[in-house]
Amino acid sequence: xxxxxxxxxxxxxxxxxxxxxxxxxxxxxxxxxxxxxxxxxxxxxxxxxxxxxxxxxxxxxxxxxxxxxxxxxxxxxxxxxxxxxxxxxxxxxxxxxxxxxxxxxxxxxxxxxxxxxxxxxxxxxxxxxxxxxxxxxxxxxxxxxxxxxxxxxxxxxxxxxxxxxxxxxxxxxxxxxxxxxxxxxxxxxxxxxxxxxxxxxxxxxxxxxxxxxxxxxxxxxxxxxxxxxxxxxxxxxxxxxxxxxxxxxxxxxxxxxxxxxxxxxxxxxxxxxxxxxxxxxxxxxxxxxxxxxxxxxxxxxxxxxxxxxxxxxxxxxxxxxxxxxxxxxxxxxxxxxxxxxxxxxxxxxxxxxxxxxxxxxxxxxxxxxxxxxxxxxxxxxxxxxxxxxxxxxxxxxxxxxxxxxx
Numbered sequence: 507x508x509x510x511x512x513x514x515x516x517x518x519x520x521x522x523x524x525x526x527x528x529x530x531x532x533x534x535x536x537x538x539x540x541x542x543x544x545x546x547x548x549x550x551x552x553x554x555x556x557x558x559x560x561x562x563x564x565x566x567x568x569x570x571x572x573x574x575x576x577x578x579x580x581x582x583x584x585x586x587x588x589x590x591x592x593x594x595x596x597x598x599x600x601x602x603x604x605x606x607x608x609x610x611x612x613x614x615x616x617x618x619x620x621x622x623x624x625x626x627x628x629x630x631x632x633x634x635x636x637x638x639x640x641x642x643x644x645x646x647x648x649x650x651x652x653x654x655x656x657x658x659x660x661x662x663x664x665x666x667x668x669x670x671x672x673x674x675x676x677x678x679x680x681x682x683x684x685x686x687x688x689x690x691x692x693x694x695x696x697x698x699x700x701x702x703x704x705x706x707x708x709x710x711x712x713x714x715x716x717x718x719x720x721x722x723x724x725x726x727x728x729x730x731x732x733x734x735x736x737x738x739x740x741x742x743x744x745x746x747x748x749x750x751x752x753x754x755x756x757x758x759x760x761x762x763x764x765x766x767x768x769x770x771x772x773x774x775x776x777x778x779x780x781x782x783x784x785x786x787x788x789x790x791x792x793x794x795x796x797x798x799x800x801x802x803x804x805x806x807x808x809x810x811x812x813x814x815x816x817x818x819x820x821x822x823x824x825x826x827x828x829x830x831x832x833x834x835x836x837x838x839x840x841x842x843x844x845x846x847x848x849x850x851x852x853x854x855x856x857x858x859x860x861x862x863x864x865x866x867x868x869x870x871x872x873x874x875x876x877x878x879x880x881x882x883x884x885x886x887x888x889x890x891x892x893x894x895x896x897x898x899x900x901x902x903x904x905x906x907x908x909x910x911x912x
Contacts, residue, residue, distance in 0.1 A: 530550065530552060531550075531552040531553055531554070532549070532550065532553045532554070533553070533554045533556055534548070534549060534553060534554070534555050534556065535556050535557075535558070536555060536556065536557045536558065536562075537558050537560070538558065538559075538560030538561070538562070539560075541562075541564060541565065542555060542557055542562055542564060542574055542583075542599075543564050543565070543574055543575065546574060546575070546576060546578070546581070546583075549578055549581055550578070551578055551579040551580045551581070551641075552579075552580045552581075553578075553581060553582070554581075554582040554583075554584060555581065555582065555583050555584065556584050556586060557583070557584065557585050557586060557597045557646075557647075558586055558597070559585075559586065559587065559588055559591070559594065559595050559596055559597055560597065560598070561598045561600065562597070562598065562599050562600075563600065563601065563602045564599070564612075570612075571611075571612060571613045571614065571617075571624075571625075572612060572613065572614050572615075572616075572617040573599050573600075573601060573612050573614070573615040573616060573617075573649070573652065574599065574615065574616045574617070575617055576616070576617070576618040576619075576639075576642065577618075577619065577620060577621040577623075577639065578639075579639055579640045579641050580640060580641030580642070581641070581642060581643070582643040582644075583616075583642075583643065583644040583645075583647070584643075584644075584645050584646055585597030585645065585646030585647045585648075585670075586646065587646045587669075596648045596671075597646055597647050597648065598647075598648045598649075598650070599615050599616070599647055599648065599649045599650075600615075600649070600650055600651040600652075601651055601652060601653075611653050612652055612653070613625075613652060613653045613654035613655070614652055614654045614655040614656070614658050615649035615650075615652045615655070615656050615657060615672070615675075616644065616647065616649060616656070616657045616658070617655075617658050617660070618639065618642050618657075618658065618659045618660070618662050618665070619634075619639065619658075619659070619660040619661055619662065620634050620637050620638060620639050620661055622634075623660055623661055625654075625658075625660065627660070627661070628684070628707075628758070629684060629707050629729070629757070629758055629760065630758065631661075634660075634661040634684075635661065637661075638661045638662060638663050638686075639661065639662045639663065640662075640663050640664055641663070641664045641665070642659060642662055642664075642665040642666070643665070643666045643668075644657065644666070644667055644668070644670060645666075645668045645669050645670065646669055646670065647670045647671070648670070648671040648672075648673075649670065649671070649672045649675075650671075650672065650673045650674045650675065650697075651674055651675070652675055652676070653676050653677075654675070654676060654677045654678070655675060655677050655678045655679070655681045656670075656672030656673075656675050656678070656679045656680060656681070656695070656698075657670060657672060657679075657680050657681065658678070658680075658681040658682075658683065659681075659682045659683065659685045659688070660683050660684050660685065661684050661685065662682075662685040662686075662688075663685065663686045663687050664686075664687045664688070665682065665685060665687070665688045665689075666688065666689045666690075666691075667680055667682070667688070667689070667690045667691075667693060668689065668690075668691050668692055668693070669691075669692045669693065670693045670694075671693065671694045671695070672693070672694075672695045672696075672698075672702075673694075673695065673696050673697040673698070674697045674698075675697070675698045675699070676698070676699050676700075677698065677699065677700045677701075678698060678700050678701045678702075678703070678704045679693075679695030679696070679698050679701070679702045679703055679718075679721070680693055680695050680702075680703045680704075680716075681701075681703070681704050681706070682704075682705050682706070682708050682711055683704070683705075683706040683707055683708060684706070684707045684708060685708045685711070686708060686709045686710055686711070687709075687710050687711075688708065688710070688711040688712070689711075689712050689714070690703065690705075690711065690712070690713045690714070690716065691712070691713075691714040691715050691716065692714070692715045692716065693716045693717070694716070694717045695716065695717070695718050695719075695721075696717075696718070696719040696720040696721065697720045697721070698720075698721045698722075699721070699722065699781055699782055699783060699788075700721070700722060700723070700782065700786075700788055701721055701722070701723040701724070701725065701726045701748075701788075702718040702719065702720070702721040702723070702724050702725065702743065703716060703718055703724070703725045703726070704723075704725075704726045704727075704728075705725075705726070705727045705728075705730055705733055706726075706727075706728055706729055706730065706755065706757065707728075707729045707730060707757060707760065708730045708733070709730060709731045709732050709733075709762075710731075710732045710733075711730070711732075711733050711734075712733075712734045712736065713725065713733070713734065713735045713736070713738065714734075714736045714737055714738070715736075715737050715738060716738045716739070717738070717739045718738060718739070718740045718741075718743070719740070719741050719742040719743060720742050720743065720778065721743050721744070721778075721781075722743065722744045722745065722778075722780055722781060722782040722788040722789075722791060723743060723744065723745050723748045723788060723791070724740040724741070724743035724745070724746045724747060724748075724773075724776065725738065725740055725746070725747045725748070726747075726748045726749075726750060726754075727748070727749050727750070727766050728749070728750040728751070728752060728754055728755060728757060728802075729752050729755075729757045729758075729759060729760055729763060730760075730763065730766070731760065731762045731763055731764060731765055732765050732766075733765070733766045733767070734766075734767045734769070735747065735766070735767065735768045735769070735771060736767075736769050736770055736771070737769075737770050737771060738771045738772070739771075739772045740771060740772070740773045740774075740776070741772070741773070741774050741775045741776060742775055742776065742777075742778055743776045743778050744776065744777075744778045744779070744780045744781075744782075744788075744791055744792075744793045744794075744795070745776060745791050745793075745795040745796075745798055746773040746774075746776040746795065746796045746797060746798075746812075746815065747768060747771065747773060747796070747797045747798070748791075748797075748798050748800070749766055749768070749797075749798070749799045749800070749802045749805060750798075750800050750801070750802065751800050751801030751802060751825040751842065751844070751846065752842075752843050752844055753801075753825060753829075753840060753842050753843055754787055754800065755787070757843075758843060759843050759844035763802070763803075763844075764802065764803050764804035764805055765804055765805070766802070766805040766806070767805070767806045767808075768797065768805070768806065768807045768808075768810060769806070769807075769808050769809050769810065770809050770810060771810045771811070772810075772811050773796045773797055773810055773811065773812045773813075773815070774796070774811070774812070774813045774814050774815065775813075775814050775815070776793070776794065776795060776796055776815045777793050777794045777814075777815065777816045777864075778793055779793055780792070780793055790832055792817055792865075792866045792868050792870065793816065793817065793866055794815050794816030794817030794818065794862075794864070794865060794866060795815055795817050795818045795821065796812040796813075796815040796818065796819045796820060796858075796861060797810065797812060797819070797820045797821070798818070798820075798821045798823075799820075799821065799822045799823070799848055799851055800823055800824075800825055800828050800848070801823070801824055801825025801826070801828070801842070801845075801846045801847065801848055801883070802848060802851070803845070803847065803848060803849040803850050803851065804849070804850045804851070805851050805852070806851070806852045806854070807820060807851070807852065807853050807854070807856065808852065808853070808854040808855050808856060809854075809855045809856065810856045810857070811856070811857045812856055812857065812858045812859075812861060812876075813857070813858070813859050813860055813861065814859075814860045814861070815861045815862075816861075816862070816863060816864040816865060816866070816874075817861075817862060817864075817865045817866060817871070817873070817874055818861060818862060818873060818874065818875065818878045819856075819858040819859075819861030819862065819875070819876040819877060819878075819898075820853055820856060820858060820876070820877050820878070821873065821877075821878040821879075821880075822848050822851055822853065822878070822879050822880075822881070822885075822888060823848060823878075823879075823880050823881060824846055824847050824848050824880075824881040824882060824883030824884075824885050825837070825842055825846035825847075825848075825883065826842060826846040826882070826883050827846075827880060827881050827882045827883050830882070831868075831869055831870050846883050847881070847883045847884055847885040847886075848881060848883070848885045848888065849885050849886055849887045849888070850886075850887035850888065850911055851887075851888045851889070851911070852888075852889045852891075852911065853877065853888070853889065853890045853891075853893065854889065854890075854891050854892050854893065855891075855892045855893065855894070856893045856894075857893075857894055857895070858876035858877060858893055858894075858898050859876065859895065859898065861874075861875065861876045861899070862874035862875040862876060862878075862899055872901070873901050874901070875898075875899040875900050875901040876893075876898040876899045876900060877890060877893060877898060877899070877900040877901075877907060878900065878901045878902075879900075879901070879902045879903065879904065879907050879908055880901065880902070880903045881903055881904075882903065886908075886910060886911070887910060887911035888908045888910070888911045889908065889909055889910070889911035889912035890907035890908060890909065891909065891912050
C-alpha cells in the first residue's frame with residue numbers, strides 16, 4: 507500500500523474522531539426569565555451552560571434544598587459577566603424571598619455531587635467514593651442569600667471554581683468538601699456566618715488569589731491533605747486563616763492529613779466582632795487573629811504578610827491546650843478524635859507587624875503577640891525561623907519560640 511495513502515487514512519480517521527468529539531460537546535444558552543436548571547438537566551458530559559446577565563430564581567419545587575443541582579460529569583457552568591455595569595452585568599443566583607408556596611427553603615446555591623448524594627453523606631461512604639463526579643467548572647456567578655452555602659462540591663474530582671462571588675450566607679461561601687484535584691481561584695467571598703471559604707476532607711486543592719472577608723473565619727482547612735493556600739487577601743474577619751483539628755467541626759479524621767502550605771498571603775485587620783451563631787464552635791473564637799494552627803501537624807506557613815491583627819498574628823497551639831480555656835468544649839468533655847498535638851510545623855520568613863496590640867478581654871489575652879506558640883499537649887518538631895522584621899513580639903510556653911524542627 508502507498509505510504510501516503512496509509513497516512514491520509516490515519517489522518518482522516520483522527521479528524522473524524524476529533525470532529526465527533528467536538529460535536530458531542532454542546533453549548534446551552536440561558537437568558538433572563540429562563541431556568542438554568544432546565545438546561546443542566548438536559549446537558550451531557552462535557553457540555554457548557556452559558557448564562558446571560560440577570561437575576562435567576564430557580565424553582566425550589568424542582569431542586570428541593572438547592573438552587574442548582576449538578577450531577578453530570580465534566581459540566582461547565584459559565585456566567586457571561588459584563589464588566590462596568592454593576593449588578594446589571596452580573597449573573598445572580600438567589601432564592602426567592604419568601605420561598606414559593608410549597609417550595610421549602612433552598613439551603614445551598616450551587617450543589618455539585620453524584621446523583622443521590624446529600625450533604626449528609628460523609629467521609630467513608632463507599633458508594634459515593636467509588637462513584638465520584640469527574641470534572642466540574644464554574645465561573646462568573648454571584649451566589650447569595652442561601653440558608654447554608656454558596657457553592658459546594660461533594661465527592662467531586664477535577665474541579666475548578668473561578669471568578670465567582672458569594673455573600674450573605676448563613677454558613678459557608680465556597681465549600682469544597684470530600685473532593686480532589688481542584689483549583690479555587692480569584693473568587694470574592696464575604697458576609698457569611700461560618701467561613702468565607704472552607705476546604706474540608708479534600709486532597710490536592712489549590713486556593714489562589716481569592717478575596718475573603720467579613721466572616722468568623724476567612725479561610726479554613728481541616729481533615730485534608732496536600733492543600734496549597736497562595737496569594738489570597740484575607741481581611742476583616744474574626745480569624746483570617748484557620749488550620750484546624752478535626753474536632754473543630756466534629757469531623758472524623760483521615761489517615762493522611764497535613765501538608766498544607768500557606769504562602770504569600772496578605773492577612774490583615776482580622777478584628778471583626780464574632781458574628782457566628784451562639785453555641786457554635788466558631789462563636790468561641792476571639793477576634794483579632796491572623797493565622798491560627800490548632801492541633802494540626804506537618805504544615806508550612808511561610809512568606810506571608812500578617813499585620814494589624816489585634817490579638818495574635820500567627821499562632822500555633824495544641825488542640826487540647828486551646829480547648830482547655832473553654833469550659834464547655836474542652837478535651838475532657840469532648841475527647842479528641844485524633845492526636846491533639848501540633849507537630850512539625852514550619853513558620854518561616856513571614857512579615858509580622860503590629861499584631862497583638864489590642865487583645866480582647868478574654869482569659870487568653872496573655873497570648874497577644876506577632877508570633878505565639880503555646881502548648882501543653884507535648885507537641886514537638888516545630889520551627890519558627892527567619893520571620894521579620896527584627897523586634898517582632900512573641901509569646902511561647904517554652905520561653906523561646908521552638909526551633910527543634912528547624
